[in-house]
Amino acid sequence: MLDTMETLCCLCGVTGGEDEVRDYILERAMPCADEIRTDPMGNLMVFKKGAVTPEKRVMLCAHMDEVGLIVTDFTADGYLRFAEAGGLDRRVLIGKQVCVGPDRVPGVVGSKAVHLTTAEQRKTLPPVSDMYIDIGASSREEAEKSVSVGDLVAFDDAVVRFGDGFIKAKAIDDRAGCAVMLELLESELPRDCWFAFTVQEEVGCRGAEIAARSVQPDVALILETTTAADIPGAEGARRVCELGKGVVIPFMDRGTIYDRDLYRLLGRLADENGIPWQTKTMIAGGTDGSAVQRSGAGVHVAALSVPVRNIHSPASVAKVAECEDQYRLARLFLEEMAK
Amino acid sequence: MDLAELTKCLCGLSGPSGFEEPVRAWIAEYLAPFADEIRTDPLGNMIALKRCGKPGAKLVLLDAHMDEIGFIVTGAENGYLSFATLGGVDQRMLPAREVRVLTEPPLYGVIATMPPHVLSEEEKSRAIDVDKLYIDVGLSQEDALRTVPAGTPAVYAGSCETLGEGLLCGKALDDRACAAVIIKAFEELSQEDLDVDLCCLVSTQEEVGHRGAKVASWGLEPDVALVVDVTHGKTPDAPNVPCSCGKGAAICMGPNINSALSKELFALARERKIPHQPKAEPGGNSGTNAEAIQISREGVVTGLIGLPLKYMHSPVEVVALSDMQAVQALLTAYVERLEV
Numbered sequence: 001m002l003d004t005m006e007t008l009c010c011l012c013g014v015t016g017g018e019d020e021v022r023d024y025i026l027e028r029a030m031p032c033a034d035e036i037r038t039d040p041m042g043n044l045m046v047f048k049k050g051a052v053t054p055e056k057r058v059m060l061c062a063h064m065d066e067v068g069l070i071v072t073d074f075t076a077d078g079y080l081r082f083a084e085a086g087g088l089d090r091r092v093l094i095g096k097q098v099c100v101g102p103d104r105v106p107g108v109v110g111s112k113a114v115h116l117t118t119a120e121q122r123k124t125l126p127p128v129s130d131m132y133i134d135i136g137a138s139s140r141e142e143a144e145k146s147v148s149v150g151d152l153v154a155f156d157d158a159v160v161r162f163g164d165g166f167i168k169a170k171a172i173d174d175r176a177g178c179a180v181m182l183e184l185l186e187s188e189l190p191r192d193c194w195f196a197f198t199v200q201e202e203v204g205c206r207g208a209e210i211a212a213r214s215v216q217p218d219v220a221l222i223l224e225t226t227t228a229a230d231i232p233g234a235e236g237a238r239r240v241c242e243l244g245k246g247v248v249i250p251f252m253d254r255g256t257i258y259d260r261d262l263y264r265l266l267g268r269l270a271d272e273n274g275i276p277w278q279t280k281t282m283i284a285g286g287t288d289g290s291a292v293q294r295s296g297a298g299v300h301v302a303a304l305s306v307p308v309r310n311i312h313s314p315a316s317v318a319k320v321a322e323c324e325d326q327y328r329l330a331r332l333f334l335e336e337m338a339k
Numbered sequence: 340m341d342l343a344e345l346t347k348c349l350c351g352l353s354g355p356s357g358f359e360e361p362v363r364a365w366i367a368e369y370l371a372p373f374a375d376e377i378r379t380d381p382l383g384n385m386i387a388l389k390r391c392g393k394p395g396a397k398l399v400l401l402d403a404h405m406d407e408i409g410f411i412v413t414g415a416e417n418g419y420l421s422f423a424t425l426g427g428v429d430q431r432m433l434p435a436r437e438v439r440v441l442t443e444p445p446l447y448g449v450i451a452t453m454p455p456h457v458l459s460e461e462e463k464s465r466a467i468d469v470d471k472l473y474i475d476v477g478l479s480q481e482d483a484l485r486t487v488p489a490g491t492p493a494v495y496a497g498s499c500e501t502l503g504e505g506l507l508c509g510k511a512l513d514d515r516a517c518a519a520v521i522i523k524a525f526e527e528l529s530q531e532d533l534d535v536d537l538c539c540l541v542s543t544q545e546e547v548g549h550r551g552a553k554v555a556s557w558g559l560e561p562d563v564a565l566v567v568d569v570t571h572g573k574t575p576d577a578p579n580v581p582c583s584c585g586k587g588a589a590i591c592m593g594p595n596i597n598s599a600l601s602k603e604l605f606a607l608a609r610e611r612k613i614p615h616q617p618k619a620e621p622g623g624n625s626g627t628n629a630e631a632i633q634i635s636r637e638g639v640v641t642g643l644i645g646l647p648l649k650y651m652h653s654p655v656e657v658v659a660l661s662d663m664q665a666v667q668a669l670l671t672a673y674v675e676r677l678e679v
Binding site for chain 1: 437
């Protein structure tokens with residue numbers, strides 16, 4: 001499970017360019033799938049038969065895309081201009097290592113030396129339009145040999161395990177959910193289930209909208225990650241959720257009011273099985289649930305999220321036990337849905 | 340080990356100002372086969388000497404500093420480490436930054452970042468002050484206090500890799516790239532019949548005020564000193580900086596530099612066709628060890644050669660290998676020509 005997640009986090013799948021992730025998942029899912037299909041946007045939908053075939057169709061859903069950057073232009077002396085692909089915090093960009101385009105050309109987000117800044121500049125951040133990536137090219141022509149406008153840019157991909165059971169990686173959002181689905185696919189299932197690996201969640205849940213229309217589920221469980229602000233300086237409800245307090249079962253976020261019965265069911269399953277869980281103390285973020293819920297004639301939607309610190313940054317941090325608990329709880333959910 | 344490999348090795352070591360011992364030890368071992376004498380001093384400078392054995396020989400000092408900017412832990416809150424900076428850290432580099440906390444063995448840490456949704460629009464566009472940032476090492480408060488006591492230093496994680504063609508990129512290139520250059524120059528010159536005694540000084544605590552070089556130059560009493568340090572290279576957001584990466588050794592001129600010596604360096608660079616560029620240093624303080632060395636004892640003939648570097652004091656500093664080679668060529672050409 002954790003190995004799968006680490007492998008998935010190291011793949012590049014910036015929103016709109018999820019091919020590498022999809023290809024990997026497709027290869028592993030193929031031998032266990034009873035039906036598998038993609039669509040023009042690049043969603044991957046996999047059906048696997050389980051022990052029983054109840055009337056209601058259940059879909060699990062996780063997104064393959066990650067936040068990153070997209071090359072928009074070159075400077076005459078060979079630097080790349082870029083825009084954000086997905087919602088990034090521009091405070092985490094300066095001085096980071098990135099890889100550009102399909103050939104993973106290494107680069108860094110440059111910024112003039114602190115010695116050359118004014119006191120005011122040291123306190124503010126340049127707009128993204130003023131930032132640039134240095135790939136070591138000395139002219140536009142040289143840069144164009146290895147990079148094109150429109151190339152997607154991902155953060156450096158090293159995975160580190162540290163401290164008391166923590167893992168750091170880029171793209172934990174949402175390869176954690178993809179890993180859970182892949183592991184479930186490779187196991188015996190208690191009931192029939194559809195698995196939707198979606199694209200473009202980070203730019204507005206665009207993939208999930210058509211994936212849900214294609215699968216037409218009655219019930220959907222979104223496997224996600226969610227932002228944790230459990231650091232000094234954020235007090236009380238502003239902490240949203242905390243690593244170490246368990247998987248997040250949200251009742252509501254900015255996109256979805258989750259199905260009340262399913263919310264209660266997940267909490268009960270966690271309690272009965274000794275799985276620590278928490279809910280969010282702030283209405284923040286959103287999931288593919290927003291698109292799935294309002295698909296067709298409507299879908300019962302719930303979500304399970306792994307709390308992640310520094311989400312949408314190259315150094316996202318999650319608790320390993322909570323990734324594993326997301327898997328356990330998703331499986332318990334399928335068992336319950338088999339009844 | 341060639342110049343690029345040596346630089347990568349040096350950048351991978353952890354040695355923030357005041358805590359340079361692993362770097363000193365590594366360099367001392369590397370230089371042992373080429374030196375007559377290797378020693379250190381109370382500030383931890385790495386001093387390697389090669390005597391020519393000729394009476395009345397002058398002592399020529401090559402200096403570059405081994406320390407890098409970093410952090411020092413000041414306490415813990417809920418397991419997160421509070422910290423202060425060692426040297427000129429750019430606080431805008433810090434959110435979601437990976438660091439190496441120098442416990443024994445070192446710990447991995449990430450500088451925790453308040454997610455945007457709990458911030459106002461105004462806060463999102465402002466850098467976060469260092470006293471509001473914390474290192475997340477994934478430990479409980481109790482474990483953090485026990486494992487990482489106040490006073491534990493830390494540095495940026497990572498080392499140095501190749502970027503594009505002929506560039507090196509990483510942390511601590513300021514000033515390990517120059518340290519690598521003087522080490523290679525010393526190695527090369529140690530095998531030649533010189534008319535001068537040669538000292539390779541890889542100094543400590545430059546980033547907090549040239550402290551290592553101050554005491555080392557006092558102790559060594561050089562006749563001539565050549566300081567090698569990085570200088571800013573042009574970038575899109577700093578277009579008016581005079582020097583550029585890839586255009587050669589920056590020969591510095593100004594009050595902090597002996598003018599006859601800089602003229603000699605220019606002449607030599609032209610004669611040997613060594614790529615070079617001029618750099619004016621208008622103040623009495625060039626911001627380098629030349630400041631301390633020039634006024635050591637009763638004064639030292641001091642030169643300053645700059646290695647152009649982009650994004651100084653970031654974890655992704657960039658230098659051109661060709662510039663490093665040019666600096667090395669200039670140093671060796673200069674020392675070879677000195678007479679008794």
